[in-house]
Amino acid sequence: MQSYDIKDIKLAPTGHQKIEWVKAHMMLLNHLEEDFQKNQPFKGMRIALSIHLEAKTAYLCKVLAAGGADMYVTGSNPLSTQDDVAAALVEDGLKVYAHYGASDEQYFADLNQSLEDGRPHIIIDDGGDLVNIVHTERRDLLPNILGGNEETTTGVIRLRAREKEGILEFPMIDVNDAYCKHLFDNRYGTGQSVWDGINRTTNLIVAGKYVVVAGYGWCGKGVAMRAKGLGAKVVVTEIDPIKAMEAKMDGFEVMNMLEAARIGDIFVTVTGCNKVIRKEHYEVMKDGAILSNAGHFDVEVWKPDLEAVAVEVKESRKNIMGYKMADGRWIYLLAGGRLVNLAAGDGHPAEIMDMSFAIQALSAKYIVEKGKTLGNKVHHVPEEIDRFVAWLKLKTMGIEIEHLTQEQEKYLSSWGE
Ligand code: NAD
Numbered sequence: 001m002q003s004y005d006i007k008d009i010k011l012a013p014t015g016h017q018k019i020e021w022v023k024a025h026m027m028l029l030n031h032l033e034e035d036f037q038k039n040q041p042f043k044g045m046r047i048a049l050s051i052h053l054e055a056k057t058a059y060l061c062k063v064l065a066a067g068g069a070d071m072y073v074t075g076s077n078p079l080s081t082q083d084d085v086a087a088a089l090v091e092d093g094l095k096v097y098a099h100y101g102a103s104d105e106q107y108f109a110d111l112n113q114s115l116e117d118g119r120p121h122i123i124i125d126d127g128g129d130l131v132n133i134v135h136t137e138r139r140d141l142l143p144n145i146l147g148g149n150e151e152t153t154t155g156v157i158r159l160r161a162r163e164k165e166g167i168l169e170f171p172m173i174d175v176n177d178a179y180c181k182h183l184f185d186n187r188y189g190t191g192q193s194v195w196d197g198i199n200r201t202t203n204l205i206v207a208g209k210y211v212v213v214a215g216y217g218w219c220g221k222g223v224a225m226r227a228k229g230l231g232a233k234v235v236v237t238e239i240d241p242i243k244a245m246e247a248k249m250d251g252f253e254v255m256n257m258l259e260a261a262r263i264g265d266i267f268v269t270v271t272g273c274n275k276v277i278r279k280e281h282y283e284v285m286k287d288g289a290i291l292s293n294a295g296h297f298d299v300e301v302w303k304p305d306l307e308a309v310a311v312e313v314k315e316s317r318k319n320i321m322g323y324k325m326a327d328g329r330w331i332y333l334l335a336g337g338r339l340v341n342l343a344a345g346d347g348h349p350a351e352i353m354d355m356s357f358a359i360q361a362l363s364a365k366y367i368v369e370k371g372k373t374l375g376n377k378v379h380h381v382p383e384e385i386d387r388f389v390a391w392l393k394l395k396t397m398g399i400e401i402e403h404l405t406q407e408q409e410k411y412l413s414s415w416g417e
């Protein structure tokens with residue numbers, strides 16, 4: 001019997017449309033779908049997957065199912081689940097547990113149900129929620145688990161912390177750290193989709209404004225680069241002197257948040273840290289300042305302080321909450337401080353998620369192949385997978401690269417020439 005818990009199965013038609021659209025732009029997943037259909041690498045495997053449940057993720061789930069996996073699918077953020085996409089997946093015969101706008105209670109109930117029904121062999125996680133549950137409340141599920149994958153930076157940081165303390169109970173692959181993931185997804189994916197989310201939500205001009213980007217890691221570099229392209233005056237805040245120097249050399253202003261808070265029109269946090277924007281910053285911001293976050297969790301823009309200093313709170317437009325300060329200034333928060341690109345948009349473009357999810361699918365296959373022989377550690381994505389994904393992506397784009405001649409190979413590998 002198929003089990004599921006979603007908003008409404010009747011929403012499926014637009015969900016199918018969305019999945020069809022991304023499928024036409026995800027050539028690597030097209031290739032893997034065909035290959036998996038033939039070779040059935042996941043036959044007999046149950047996979048629990050928690051990734052933002054929108055169309056690209058749905059297509060990844062279908063590709064894994066085509067390879068023989070029994071899929072138990074849930075979201076990874078209460079505001080990024082798209083109910084029509086969830087319904088389409090249910091119609092396609094997958095088990096889905098996810099709701100847009102879920103309360104914390106419902107969100108974790110969905111995650112728990114996917115684990116309860118799935119009793120998974122493999123866990124595919126984005127941010128570490130499933131992994132955390134099986135290490136705490138559902139330790140009874142541990143013996144079944146061969147291993148898993150983690151999609152994002154913050155999730156990998158947490159896995160490494162578990163590994164360091166010796167309390168990681170199965171092997172995990174750090175998909176985020178593959179070149180074909182963070183170089184493209186975190187940088188160009190976040191760079192584009194953050195501005196897509198902000199622009200469609202606010203419908204305001206970016207050119208000529210001061211944009212403050214907190215964090216100049218892979219995501220921050222993309223967000224700053226695209227803000228510059230839109231004509232903004234870009235300010236970067238950092239805690240790492242090398243990254244701060246890099247931002248300066250890339251042509252951005254670098255200062256601390258207290259200084260930046262006074263001049264910023266639009267703020268984007270992408271640090272993975274908490275309380276990056278807090279009370280002392282709200283006190284000096286300009287009237288009309290717009291705040292958003294694209295890092296893991298709604299803790300980077302610290303909402304308790306914003307709520308504490310506000311004398312009035314009102315919804316100004318869908319996904320925009322206005323907070324009035326005692327002196328009459330208004331500060332606006334997008335998407336409740338959750339990932340603005342996913343909670344107020346559709347996330348990264350299909351062609352980008354094509355690479356990230358090809359790495360996911362091939363890493364899951366790698367776990368099946370290695371079985372229990374992988375140690376309970378955080379493992380890198382094998383280099384062959386990373387290179388294969390880049391090679392195939394180029395091929396699907398019709399791009400030929402150079403190949404070394406024998407003479408060149410010798411030249412590059414010898415000390416004598
Ligand atoms: P990263 O480690 O490359 O970069 C984070 C940067 O933030 C670092 O340079 C760090 O020095 C800096 N930083 C930390 N605390 C800071 C603070 N208080 N003030 C200013 N700078 C600070 O990580 P990344 O890959 O860029 O990911 C950043 C976050 O975004 C993570 O939480 C990750 O999970 C998330 N992420 C989101 C998306 C998305 O679609 N929105 C995509 C990928 C990653």
Ligand code: SAH
Nearest residue numbers: 052076077126127151152296297346347348
């Ligand atoms: N549960 C966390 C997850 C962090 S999200 C949270 O909600 O805060 C960051 C990850 O989302 C990135 O690593 C990226 O690969 C993924 N992502 C971005 N766009 C996406 C999309 N369109 N579909 C699925 N995942 C996406």
